Amino acid sequence: MFWTREKLYEEIYNLIVDCCLSISPDAKDLLQQSLKKETNETAKSMLQTILDDVEMAKKLNKPVCQSPGFGTVYVSFGKNANLEEIKDIKEIYAQAIIKATKNGYLRPSMVHPLTRKNPGDNSGIGVPNFEFNFIPEQEYVEHILSFKGCGAELGNAMKIMTTAMLGKNYVGFKKFVIETALAAGGKPCPPYAIGIGIGGQMDIACKLARQAVSIRDWRDSNPDPLMKELEIELCDKINSLKIGAAGTGGNTSCLAVKIETVSTHTAILPVAISFHCWVARRGGLRLYPDGKKEILFRGN
Amino acid sequence: MMKEVKLSTALKEEDIRDLRIGDVVYINGIICTSRDMGHLKMIDVTEKKEKLPIDFQGGVIFHAGPVVKKQGEKYEVIVIGPTTSIRMEPYSDFIGGLGVKAIIGKGGMEEGTSEALKKYGMVYLQAPPGCAVVLGEKVEQIENVFWLELGVPEALWVLKVENFGPLVVGMDSEGNSIYRDIRIKGKKLIEKMF
Numbered sequence: 001m002f003w004t005r006e007k008l009y010e011e012i013y014n015l016i017v018d019c020c021l022s023i024s025p026d027a028k029d030l031l032q033q034s035l036k037k038e039t040n041e042t043a044k045s046m047l048q049t050i051l052d053d054v055e056m057a058k059k060l061n062k063p064v065c066q067s068p069g070f071g072t073v074y075v076s077f078g079k080n081a082n083l084e085e086i087k088d089i090k091e092i093y094a095q096a097i098i099k100a101t102k103n104g105y106l107r108p109s110m111v112h113p114l115t116r117k118n119p120g121d122n123s124g125i126g127v128p129n130f131e132f133n134f135i136p137e138q139e140y141v142e143h144i145l146s147f148k149g150c151g152a153e154l155g156n157a158m159k160i161m162t163t164a165m166l167g168k169n170y171v172g173f174k175k176f177v178i179e180t181a182l183a184a185g186g187k188p189c190p191p192y193a194i195g196i197g198i199g200g201q202m203d204i205a206c207k208l209a210r211q212a213v214s215i216r217d218w219r220d221s222n223p224d225p226l227m228k229e230l231e232i233e234l235c236d237k238i239n240s241l242k243i244g245a246a247g248t249g250g251n252t253s254c255l256a257v258k259i260e261t262v263s264t265h266t267a268i269l270p271v272a273i274s275f276h277c278w279v280a281r282r283g284g285l286r287l288y289p290d291g292k293k294e295i296l297f298r299g300n
Numbered sequence: 301m302m303k304e305v306k307l308s309t310a311l312k313e314e315d316i317r318d319l320r321i322g323d324v325v326y327i328n329g330i331i332c333t334s335r336d337m338g339h340l341k342m343i344d345v346t347e348k349k350e351k352l353p354i355d356f357q358g359g360v361i362f363h364a365g366p367v368v369k370k371q372g373e374k375y376e377v378i379v380i381g382p383t384t385s386i387r388m389e390p391y392s393d394f395i396g397g398l399g400v401k402a403i404i405g406k407g408g409m410e411e412g413t414s415e416a417l418k419k420y421g422m423v424y425l426q427a428p429p430g431c432a433v434v435l436g437e438k439v440e441q442i443e444n445v446f447w448l449e450l451g452v453p454e455a456l457w458v459l460k461v462e463n464f465g466p467l468v469v470g471m472d473s474e475g476n477s478i479y480r481d482i483r484i485k486g487k488k489l490i491e492k493m494f
Contacts (some may be wrong), residue, residue: 029345042468045324046428048367049431052431053428053433056434064380065432066380066432067368067381104369107453109453117398118453154407171494182308183486185482186406186407186479189407237493241482243482248426248475249482
């Protein structure tokens with residue numbers, strides 16, 4: 001077995017640190033594009049400061065943002081995967097996060113949800129969160145780690161809509177998304193990306209929303225023509241509200257909208273909206289059985 | 301016209317009342333972090349008629365929690381940036397009463413804060429969101445830390461800063477708010493969209 005526990009630990013620790021020190025290239029590219037298009041002076045200054053921050057983080061070997069957000073790891077594997085390479089990963093991530101915290105890359109931010117007690121090292125039940133997916137023909141084990149900021153979570157919304165609420169041309173759905181973005185204003189650290197999960201039940205829509213904005217390239221094009229159209233329309237309409245970078249006005253508050261759907265019951269239309277701040281701390285590993293390795297969402 | 305202003309702590313009420321939304325501010329001197337638990341603790345201490353660890357007259361509260369490293373007995377800031385201010389909305393009148401003259405954060409605050417800004421002559425300053433390296437470099441040193449038992453993010457960190465900014469006046473002491481203006485215009489735009 002090539003991917004021993006020691007080798008996995010090293011890869012995972014390096015991935016965590018790298019995610020703290022830089023944002024994914026898609027987010028950086030979209031931020032640069034929005035600065036070029038910006039006409040509002042305050043927003044220009046905010047966007048320039050954001051891009052300076054990204055550069056300085058790299059130069060000084062410091063985390064891009066003080067808040068580590070909350071980590072989720074998306075793990076997928078195929079039918080030929082060696083379970084020995086997967087069985088310890090929850091423990092490995094948890095330990096590597098504690099080490100990265102001790103080394104000053106992650107602020108100790110995980111607390112008990114009710115007592116609010118902070119153990120001081122980002123340890124805790126369910127930290128990080130894991131989503132496992134079985135894709136029979138996949139030849140590699142894939143991990144995508146996403147530290148998603150929690151200021152952005154304060155803007156999130158979830159609604160069980162109905163056929164009547166949906167209305168003609170999906171106007172009810174569109175209004176729900178755009179009104180949620182207006183209410184969120186500058187809270188989710190704009191320019192942000194938005195993940196939208198539609199379908200299933202409450203839990204399914206929420207997980208899809210988080211996943212859409214975490215594992216998709218923010219510049220990709222949805223293969224489903226209707227979703228592609230909706231993604232572009234919603235992004236444009238949100239930007240037309242002129243919330244701007246930092247929420248103090250400007251042309252770009254939304255870098256991308258990513259929609260994922262699954263079927264639902266005829267009685268309901270679950271819609272979940274998940275904001276992701278510009279600080280796209282995510283990265284992935286594709287580990288092949290022969291030791292070959294691909295790195296995803298990195299390289300800034 | 302938008303202006304750029306450099307201010308030193310302790311802040312003077314007349315300087316703050318001069319600021320208008322859109323102005324850009326840089327701060328020199330002492331600022332103090334506080335977030336959800338820190339504010340609750342301040343209220344608790346005050347209600348018990350005990351003394352707060354620092355004097356907030358002319359003071360600045362920064363909604364933030366740093367990444368720090370302990371070097372010997374002293375802490376050093378690695379990075380620090382703003383947290384979402386709306387969570388601290390219930391405490392604006394209380395901190396105004398303590399003599400705080402500026403709140404630094406992100407995302408803006410609501411009407412209760414707008415009232416407190418008018419009443420006490422305070423201002424809300426929007427920091428560049430997520431820009432913890434840029435802002436962290438403007439922290440010269442940690443002067444003191446209190447209530448560390450609340451955890452690193454929630455403790456009261458007293459920071460000496462130089463040229464701390466750029467900070468945009470998001471809400472001023474005349475009751476103006478960039479965030480409110482955007483929301484009102486946005487509602488009208490949505491009505492016309494479909």
